[in-house]
Amino acid sequence: AQSVTQLGSHVSVSEGALVLLRCNYSSSVPPYLFWYVQYPNQGLQLLLKYTTGATLVKGINGFEAEFKKSETSFHLTKPSAHMSDAAEYFCAVSYSGNTPLVFGKGTRLSVIA
Amino acid sequence: GAGVSQSPSNKVTEKGKDVELRCDPISGHTALYWYRQSLGQGLEFLIYFQGNSAPDKSGLPSDRFSAERTGGSVSTLTIQRTQQEDSAVYLCASSPVYQNTEAFFGQGTRLTVV
Numbered sequence: 001a002q003s004v005t006q007l008g009s010h011v012s013v014s015e016g017a018l019v020l021l022r023c024n025y026s027s028s029v030p031p032y033l034f035w036y037v038q039y040p041n042q043g044l045q046l047l048l049k050y051t052t053g054a055t056l057v058k059g060i061n062g063f064e065a066e067f068k069k070s071e072t073s074f075h076l077t078k079p080s081a082h083m084s085d086a087a088e089y090f091c092a093v094s095y096s097g098n099t100p101l102v103f104g105k106g107t108r109l110s111v112i113a
Numbered sequence: 114g115a116g117v118s119q120s121p122s123n124k125v126t127e128k129g130k131d132v133e134l135r136c137d138p139i140s141g142h143t144a145l146y147w148y149r150q151s152l153g154q155g156l157e158f159l160i161y162f163q164g165n166s167a168p169d170k171s172g173l174p175s176d177r178f179s180a181e182r183t184g185g186s187v188s189t190l191t192i193q194r195t196q197q198e199d200s201a202v203y204l205c206a207s208s209p210v211y212q213n214t215e216a217f218f219g220q221g222t223r224l225t226v227v
Contacts, residue, residue, distance in 0.1 A: 009153070034215055036218075041220075042220055043117070043204060043218035043219050043220040043221055044156075044204070044206075044218040045218070046215045046217075049215055090155065090156065092156075100146055100158045100161050100169065100172075101146075101158075101216060102158065103148075103155050103156040103158075104155055105153070105154065105155035106155050106156075
């Protein structure tokens with residue numbers, strides 16, 4: 001069965017500091033991996049996705065993630081945090097494009113001025 | 114439409130009442146998904162549709178929950194005899210089934226059972 005583990009329910013960083021949100025997955029077949037962001041009282045918005053090809057994926061708002069098969073990880077990073085990055089971030093996995101995404105429990109990112 | 118639309122955006126209901134939540138997916142998207150988001154629990158998969166059929170109903174929490182989709186478009190999630198533990202945000206998403214792509218989410222319906 002597929003599952004997603006996000007380490008840390010809450011991460012706090014200073015403005016301008018590196019953002020690192022961790023995601024590990026379990027999947028018996030090659031996964032499709034996604035990061036979504038949810039701003040308060042809004043739905044989820046796709047940040048980036050990995051399906052095939054290059055393992056370093058660039059997304060919107062300066063975020064990127066690297067698929068590491070050997071570590072079964074898909075950590076999300078951003079070199080310099082901005083106040084507007086404060087939100088809830090969800091990692092998700094699927095083993096095909098048409099099956100339901102399995103989500104992690106989310107990580108709330110706070111950015112301190 | 115331009116995006117996934119859900120209605121109502123907020124619903125307060127009394128324990129024991131039935132509620133219907135509506136989802137209008139992006140035009141042309143054949144796959145539709147329902148998730149439940151509870152505080153601290155992440156997103157819990159409920160059910161998905163390919164066209165009008167639901168291949169996977171395993172996520173529905175109990176027989177009080179049901180969902181249908183008509184005309185390959187609008188979907189309704191019905192909760193009968195609501196309980197306080199049903200209080201959550203119910204999110205709908207859609208995706209084009211022929212592509213390996215992401216799901217597009219609506220803004221959700223916040224259900225409060227009092």
